Amino acid sequence: MHVNGTHYRTVWPGEEPGVIRIIDQRKLPFAFEIEDLRSVDEVASAIRDMHVRGAGCIGATAGYGMYLAAMEASVADDFEAVLRRRAEQLIATRPTAVNLRWAVDRQLAAMAEVEWPGEKLDVAEATARAIADEDAAACRAIGEHGLELIRKLHEAKPDGEPIHILTHCNAGWLAFVDHGSATAPIYAAHAAGIPVHVWVDETRPRNQGARLTAWELGQEGVPHTVVADNVGGHLMQRGLVDLVITGTDRTTWTGDVANKIGTYLKALAARDNEVPFYVALPSSTFDWEIEDGVAGIPIEERGGEEVSHLAGLHESGEETEVRLVPEGSRTANYAFDVTPARLVSGLITERGICKAHRDSIAVMFPECVASR
Amino acid sequence: MHVNGTHYRTVWPGEEPGVIRIIDQRKLPFAFEIEDLRSVDEVASAIRDMHVRGAGCIGATAGYGMYLAAMEASVADDFEAVLRRRAEQLIATRPTAVNLRWAVDRQLAAMAEVEWPGEKLDVAEATARAIADEDAAACRAIGEHGLELIRKLHEAKPDGEPIHILTHCNAGWLAFVDHGSATAPIYAAHAAGIPVHVWVDETRPRNQGARLTAWELGQEGVPHTVVADNVGGHLMQRGLVDLVITGTDRTTWTGDVANKIGTYLKALAARDNEVPFYVALPSSTFDWEIEDGVAGIPIEERGGEEVSHLAGLHESGEETEVRLVPEGSRTANYAFDVTPARLVSGLITERGICKAHRDSIAVMFPECVASR
Numbered sequence: 213m214h215v216n217g218t219h220y221r222t223v224w225p226g227e228e229p230g231v232i233r234i235i236d237q238r239k240l241p242f243a244f245e246i247e248d249l250r251s252v253d254e255v256a257s258a259i260r261d262m263h264v265r266g267a268g269c270i271g272a273t274a275g276y277g278m279y280l281a282a283m284e285a286s287v288a289d290d291f292e293a294v295l296r297r298r299a300e301q302l303i304a305t306r307p308t309a310v311n312l313r314w315a316v317d318r319q320l321a322a323m324a325e326v327e328w329p330g331e332k333l334d335v336a337e338a339t340a341r342a343i344a345d346e347d348a349a350a351c352r353a354i355g356e357h358g359l360e361l362i363r364k365l366h367e368a369k370p371d372g373e374p375i376h377i378l379t380h381c382n383a384g385w386l387a388f389v390d391h392g393s394a395t396a397p398i399y400a401a402h403a404a405g406i407p408v409h410v411w412v413d414e415t416r417p418r419n420q421g422a423r424l425t426a427w428e429l430g431q432e433g434v435p436h437t438v439v440a441d442n443v444g445g446h447l448m449q450r451g452l453v454d455l456v457i458t459g460t461d462r463t464t465w466t467g468d469v470a471n472k473i474g475t476y477l478k479a480l481a482a483r484d485n486e487v488p489f490y491v492a493l494p495s496s497t498f499d500w501e502i503e504d505g506v507a508g509i510p511i512e513e514r515g516g517e518e519v520s521h522l523a524g525l526h527e528s529g530e531e532t533e534v535r536l537v538p539e540g541s542r543t544a545n546y547a548f549d550v551t552p553a554r555l556v557s558g559l560i561t562e563r564g565i566c567k568a569h570r571d572s573i574a575v576m577f578p579e580c581v582a583s584r
Numbered sequence: 585m586h587v588n589g590t591h592y593r594t595v596w597p598g599e600e601p602g603v604i605r606i607i608d609q610r611k612l613p614f615a616f617e618i619e620d621l622r623s624v625d626e627v628a629s630a631i632r633d634m635h636v637r638g639a640g641c642i643g644a645t646a647g648y649g650m651y652l653a654a655m656e657a658s659v660a661d662d663f664e665a666v667l668r669r670r671a672e673q674l675i676a677t678r679p680t681a682v683n684l685r686w687a688v689d690r691q692l693a694a695m696a697e698v699e700w701p702g703e704k705l706d707v708a709e710a711t712a713r714a715i716a717d718e719d720a721a722a723c724r725a726i727g728e729h730g731l732e733l734i735r736k737l738h739e740a741k742p743d744g745e746p747i748h749i750l751t752h753c754n755a756g757w758l759a760f761v762d763h764g765s766a767t768a769p770i771y772a773a774h775a776a777g778i779p780v781h782v783w784v785d786e787t788r789p790r791n792q793g794a795r796l797t798a799w800e801l802g803q804e805g806v807p808h809t810v811v812a813d814n815v816g817g818h819l820m821q822r823g824l825v826d827l828v829i830t831g832t833d834r835t836t837w838t839g840d841v842a843n844k845i846g847t848y849l850k851a852l853a854a855r856d857n858e859v860p861f862y863v864a865l866p867s868s869t870f871d872w873e874i875e876d877g878v879a880g881i882p883i884e885e886r887g888g889e890e891v892s893h894l895a896g897l898h899e900s901g902e903e904t905e906v907r908l909v910p911e912g913s914r915t916a917n918y919a920f921d922v923t924p925a926r927l928v929s930g931l932i933t934e935r936g937i938c939k940a941h942r943d944s945i946a947v948m949f950p951e952c953v954a955s956r
Contacts, residue, residue, distance in 0.1 A: 241910035412913075414891070416788060416812040419908060426913040437914045440788040440891055441813050442846025446921035449848065449878060474814025476821065480852035506821060519786070519812055522894060524906025534896025534904050536791060538613035541784075541798040542809045549818035 213385040213392075213399070214431050215244055221389050222269045223276060223344065225337075230283055232276040236263045237386055241427035242525045252281045252298045259312070260305040265420070266387020267461050267497050268347045271311030274302045275343035278319035282336035286329040295323065308470055308512045308548045309461040310499045315343050344389045350494035350562035351391035358397020358457065358492060358560045359404060365454050366406050374407035374435070375454045378444055381415045381472035382424035383459020383492065393492035394457040395428070397560065402434050410436040411447060415472060417518045417545060441474050445481040456482050456489045457560070463491065463498050465581060467553030467568030468505025473546050479555040491551075491568070492560040495577055500584045505550045516543035585757040585764075585771065586803055587616060593761050594641045595648060595716065597709075602655055604648040608635045609758055613799035614897045624653045624670045631684070632677040637792070638759020639833050639869050640719045643683030646674045647715035650691035654708035658701040667695065680842055680884045680920045681833040682871045687715050716761045722866035722934035723763035730769020730829065730864060730932045731776060737826050738778045746779035746807070747826045750816055753787045753844035754796040755831020755864065765864035766829040767800070769932065774806050782808040783819060787844060789890045789917060813846050817853035828854050828861045829932070835863065835870050837953060839925030839940030840877025845918050851927035863923075863940070864932040867949055872956045877922045888915035 213219070215235075226233045232249040238261075239245045247263060249255050255277035258264055264273045281298035285291040299316045306312055322339040323332040365375050381387075383394035391399060401408050410429055415421035422438050429436040439447070447453050456478055462470040469475070469491050482489035502508035519536075520543045526532035537543060556568035566572040574581040585591070587607075598605045604621040610633075611617045619635060621627050627649035630636055636645045653670035657663040671688045678684055694711040695704040737747050753759075755766035763771060773780050782801055787793035794810050801808040811819070819825050828850055834842040841847070841863050854861035874880035891908075892915045898904035909915060928940035938944040946953040 242907075414788065414908070416786065416814060422909045422913075427910045430910055430912050437916050438891060438909045439916050439918075440845065442788060442844075442849065442921075443916070443918055445848040445852065446845060446883070446918050449921065472814075473812065473818060476817040477814065477849040477853055480817065480856055481849060484852055511818070519810060522896060522906070522908075524894065524908045526904065526906050532898065532904060532906050534894070534898050534906060535614075536786070536894075536896045537794045537810045538799045538802055540802050541794075544809050544811050544815070546811075546815055546818050549814075549821065 213390060213428060221344070221348065222264060222386055223273045223389060225276065230280060232273070232280065234258060234264050234273060235386070237265060237424060238263055241423050242531055252277055252284060252301060255280060256301050256305050259302070266382060267309045267311045267459065268351065268388030268393070268494060269386065270306060270309055271315040271496060272344040272347050272389045274312050275315040275319060275340040277302050278316055279336040279340040282323065282333045286333050291329050291332065295320070306512065307510045311496050314496050318343065347388050347494060347496070348390040351388050351393060351396045353562035354393055354492050354494065354560050355391055355396030355400035357564050359400040361490065361560070361565065362397055362401040362406055362408065362455070372407065374409040375401070376409050376411060376452055378411040378413065378447065378453045378456045378478065379425060380413040380421065380458045380475050380478055382420040384425050384428045386424050386428055387459060393459040393494065395425070396492065397457060398434060399432060402432065408434060410434060411444070411453060412436050412438045413441050413444060413474070414438060415474065416441055417522070420472070444478045448481045448485040448487050453487050456487060458491055460491050460493050460497055461548060462509055463493055463559065464502045464505045464508070465498060465500050465573055465584070466503055466505070466570045467556060467559065467573060469551045469556055469568070470505060470509045470548050471551065473549050476549040476551045479551040483555050488557040489555060490558050490560055491556055494562050495580065498577070498580065500580050506552060509550055511549070512547040514545045514547050516545050519543035519545050585762060585800060593716070593720065594636060594758055595645045595761060597648065602652065604652065606630060606636050606645060607758070609637060609796060610635055613795050614903055624649055624656060624673060627652060628673050628677050631674070638754060639681045639683045639831065640723065640760030640765070640866060641758065642678060642681055643687040643868060644716040644719050644761045646684050647687040647691060647712040649674050650688055651708040651712040654695065654705045658705050663701050663704065667692070678884065679882045683868050686868050690715065719760055719866060719868070720762040723760050723765060723768045725934035726765055726864050726866065726932050727763055727768030727772035729936050731772035733862065733932070733937065734769055734773040734778055734780065734827065744779065746781040747773070748781050748783060748824055750783040750785065750819065750825045750828045750850065751797060752785040752793065752830045752847050752850055754792040756797050756800045758796050758800055759831060765831040765866065768864065769829060770806060771804060774804065780806060782806060783816070783825060784808050784810045785813050785816060785846070786810060787846065788813055789894070791894070792844070816850045820853045820857040820859045825859050828859060830863055832863050832865045832869055833920060834881055835865055835931065836874045836877045836881070837870060837872050837945055837956070838875055838877070838942045839928060839931065839945060841923045841928055841940070842877060842881045842920050843923065845921050848921040848923045851923040855927050860929040861927060862930050862932055863928055866934050867952065870949070870952065872952050878924060881922055883921070884919040886917045886919050888917050891915035891917050
């Protein structure tokens with residue numbers, strides 16, 4: 213999508229071999245900075261410390277990270293040992309999003325198909341590009357399927373009234389390679405001339421909604437309003453939300469959805485007020501192993517300082533951190549929660565929209581279910 | 585309750601006549617400052633700009649404000665005209681909390697009972713003290729009734745394990761004259777030697793949980809953990825919450841509960857996970873007129889800058905404000921929401937615990953229902 217009118221992806225290969233370029237998302241929306249990553253260590257840090265974040269984006273970045281791993285391995289004594297160690301290092305950076313492991317495993321499998329380090333390196337580069345391109349293509353397809361959903365809601369509304377869509381966290385293009393998952397239908401509707409207005413959940417503690425979603429919607433000219441995470445229930449109760457669309461970091465083959473902490477609360481409010489609650493995801497986000505998401509999906513606990521402290525733009529123009537809680541008060545920081553399938557109206561995937569139910573998912577992705 | 589070991593109320597008469605003293609709650613937890621209010625204008629500003637906040641506290645402050653109004657009226661040409669104007673001014677400061685109007689109306693009714701300005705002034709002073717004393721006594725009684733609830737939960741738990749209580753916003757002693765509503769049972773349990781641990785919702789956008797509840801629990805030595813507002817659903821899903829207790833700014837005679845924005849979301853999560861959800865209130869918080877809380881209770885909309893900007897303690901030791909959203913992004917700031925009675929397990933009042941249902945409330949407060 214666009215930054216100051218120029219098209220960008222979130223991660224792409226630099227012109228120089230062995231350089232991966234990313235948008236340093238920690239700096240947004242107050243500064244737009246591109247960062248060069250030149251080693252697997254730098255890629256791992258960028259994922260762990262959230263220079264890049266979001267299911268598809270960290271998958272694609274890890275894919276490129278494996279290309280850097282292959283470069284390193286190709287000049288080492290033991291290609292396989294280096295590759296394995298680097299793969300483990302990348303997988304360990306973030307525990308909840310399944311795309312990370314999926315991308316690393318795909319690279320390992322692709323490289324295992326060929327014999328010589330030089331070939332493996334070529335395969336790794338091509339696979340990294342393919343992962344990124346497929347992510348962008350999947351998100352574009354999600355946009356097209358989700359557009360039909362928005363179009364139907366719009367046709368049922370009085371002329372000219374916008375469709376109000378609530379989203380949580382950032383499942384925008386910044387969370388993928390391009391287009392985004394939850395935002396793809398919004399961008400598609402906006403491009404198709406359907407008036408949309410987005411309620412952007414702030415998304416404490418890291419404020420990905422207030423910082424990233426608001427910024428990217430603004431860059432694309434999509435009307436939006438940032439609200440505290442507490443507000444969604446009230447908005448739905450008052451009929452001010454037509455549709456909720458969120459992303460997901462991992463969705464079980466039974467339809468349970470792990471996403472940014474607080475998503476479950478919005479799903480409960482949507483059900484209580486009969487507001488459709490959709491989750492948008494490329495199929496790389498499915499976990500084909502875990503049956504019970506609440507019991508089975510590991511939930512990342514991050515440092516308490518993300519709750520006790522918050523950074524924003526000071527009037528001096530410097531991004532400045534302030535303390536929010538009294539000295540001596542503990543904080544806890546669960547990064548995700550799991551929304552049970554029963555609360556999800558549907559899943560918007562690159563192949564179309566299906567129910568958040570094992571049977572419906574199996575019909576949409578028969579080959580994945582068969583390979584379990 | 586205690587501040588650095590010394591007992592305080594939130595509002596009290598100064599030694600000098602015509603001076604009301606409050607704790608300036610905007611400065612907490614980073615500075616403890618007492619402010620003198622010397623006119624109705626200053627009282628109105630203190631309520632509107634949230635130097636004091638919380639249902640009982642603004643009621644008691646308005647009660648004292650009416651005493652200052654009586655002082656002003658007693659030296660004016662037309663006592664009644666001044667009093668009426670000042671009453672309207674105070675009522676207009678905050679729209680949602682019913683205690684404010686209740687306290688002002690009580691003062692007007694009390695003063696109407698006597699004839700001469702001097703008598704009216706004496707009555708106003710006595711009534712202001714009575715409103716504050718009764719608020720403190722009601723909160724103490726709420727604590728005793730709520731203690732029995734916590735005691736039962738504790739008896740059902742393995743020995744030594746704390747009772748985990750989640751609360752939202754600040755319905756602590758800072759929100760009343762003393763003890764608090766939601767916190768009164770917690771303080772009573774802590775004093776009775778029952779181990780309690782409080783999950784403190786941060787409560788965006790004004791962070792009354794992170795700032796005020798955490799601070800007052802810390803001052804009383806009650807174990808607590810501050811979490812983002814998004815976290816409660818996950819905690820309940822994982823069995824980490826035994827009980828939710830919140831306060832309320834207005835509760836209908838049918839049991840619908842207006843409270844700080846986001847309360848409704850926690851009530852939904854409590855029901856989904858069969859966690860008891862109690863609301864603590866002195867009966868001054870009941871609205872004996874409105875039948876349907878969702879349709880009828882006015883919801884205050886505050887300035888969007890409370891969402892777009894946030895202040896905290898900078899490492900320099902200065903409280904510092906930072907911007908959280910991109911330039912050009914709108915914000916909306918609904919301050920309260922309404923939790924329907926069907927989601928409320930019970931109401932903890934100064935007379936005991938009743939169901940959040942018109943019949944049960946009518947049995948507990950027959951004279952109030954009769955006077956409707």
